[in-house]
Amino acid sequence: MALVSSRTPIEDAGQASAMPLRADAARNVTQIRAAAIAAFRGRGLSTPLEEIAAAAGVSKATIYNRFGGRDGLIDAVIGELVAAEMYAIMERPQPADDPWQAIATYVRDRRDLQYREPAFTDALLMMYPNSAQLVALARAATEMTESLLRRGHDAGVLREDFTASDLYYADVANGLALRALRRPARKDYDRRTRFFIDSLRVR
Amino acid sequence: MALVSSRTPIEDAGQASAMPLRADAARNVTQIRAAAIAAFRGRGLSTPLEEIAAAAGVSKATIYNRFGGRDGLIDAVIGELVAAEMYAIMERPQPADDPWQAIATYVRDRRDLQYREPAFTDALLMMYPNSAQLVALARAATEMTESLLRRGHDAGVLREDFTASDLYYADVANGLALRALRRPARKDYDRRTRFFIDSLRVR
DNA sequence: GGATAACTTGACCCTAGGGTTAAGTTGACT
C-alpha cells in the first residue's frame, strides 16, 4: 500500500499532520470525512466507498490516496461516530453508585447507542480489526463491562450465572436484528430493553 | 424463466410428477436435493448455487433446469430441512397443558431448532418470500404464537406487555447472532435461553 | 440400432464492489 507522500494513513487520520496538505487536498479530506460520517450513520461501516466518494464529490481513488482504504477512513471518523459516545457511556456509572443502578444504566445506554448508531454494531462485531481506534475501544469496553458485572455479582444484585459474554452476545444479537428488520418504534425497543435488564437482576 | 418441458418448477419440487423424469434427470434431482440440504444446513439458505451444484456433481445450469432457481430449490427441500420440525414443535403444546409450560416449551423448542438449523433463521427472516412453503409455514407459526401468548395473558402467567413481535424480534436477533459469532457452547446457549424464558414470566 | 425429445453443460453475460495506476491537472513556491 504505497502512499504518495511519506505520511502514513494513520497520520492522515489524525486531525493535525506534520506537513500540511495542499489546499485542495485538505478540502477533500473534510468533505470525505463528512460524507463518511453521514454514510456510516445511515448504513453502517460497510457502506461502499464509491458511494461515499460520490457524496463527497471526489472519485474513490481519492479516498484511497487520503485514507489508505476503508480501515483508515474508519479510523478517521470513528471517534466522532461512536467512540466519543461510548467513552461517555463508560464514564457515567461512578464507583460510588449503587451497583445495580450502574449496570442498568450502562446496559440501557449501550442499547440506546445501538438504536441511534448502526455503526456501533459493526464496532461490536469487530468487523474491521485493522482500525487501531476500534481495537482500543473494544478493549476499554470489555474491561468496563467486566468490572461492572463483578461489582454486581459481589453485591448479590446480578444473576450470578450472567457473564460478560452473555451481555456481548445479547448486544450483538440486538444490533443485528435492528439492522435486519425494519426499525422498531422507540417504545417497543425500550420495552424490550427493559425486559432484558429485568432478566439480569436476581429474582 | 422458460423451462425445458411444460412442467413447472413447483411441480418438479414435489415428490411425484405427472410425467416422470428421465432416469439421468431423476438421479440428478436426488443428488441436488441431498447436496442442497447439506449445504443449507451448514451455511443457510443463501449458499451459492454453484457450490451445491459442485457437491451434487452437476453444473449449476442443471439446478436452474430442474428447480427454476433458488426459490424452487428451497421449496423442494424446506420440508425436510425445517418445516417438518417446525410443525412438530407446533403440535407439542396441547390445549390441555399448563399455559406457562406450553409457552416455555414452545420458546425453548424454537431456540433449539435455531441452534441446530441456521436455515431456520433464514426462514424466520422471510428472505425468500417466493417460496410458497415458507410463506405457509410463517403464517402457521404466527398463528400458533399468537394463540399461545393469548392463553398466557389470559391465565395471567405471561408478562402482559410481552407481544408476538417481541418474540419474533428476539428470535431473529438470536438467529443472527448465532450465525455472526462463533457458535456458543451448548450450555451457554441454553443458559441464555433460560434467561430469556424467565424474563417472560410475570414477576 | 436408429431417431428424437429430454437432458446437460461449458461458456458466456451481467452486476456490485474492492483495489490500483498511468496520465493529466493544479496549488504553491520562486
Next chain:
DNA sequence: AGTCAACTTAACCCTAGGGTCAAGTTATCC
C-alpha cells in the same frame, strides 16, 4: 509566469455470484 511536486481521476483489473443459452450428449421408444 514558470516549474514541479502534490494531487486527482478515468479507466482499468479482479473476485464472487446470479442467471442464460447454443451446442452437444444420452435415455428411451420403436
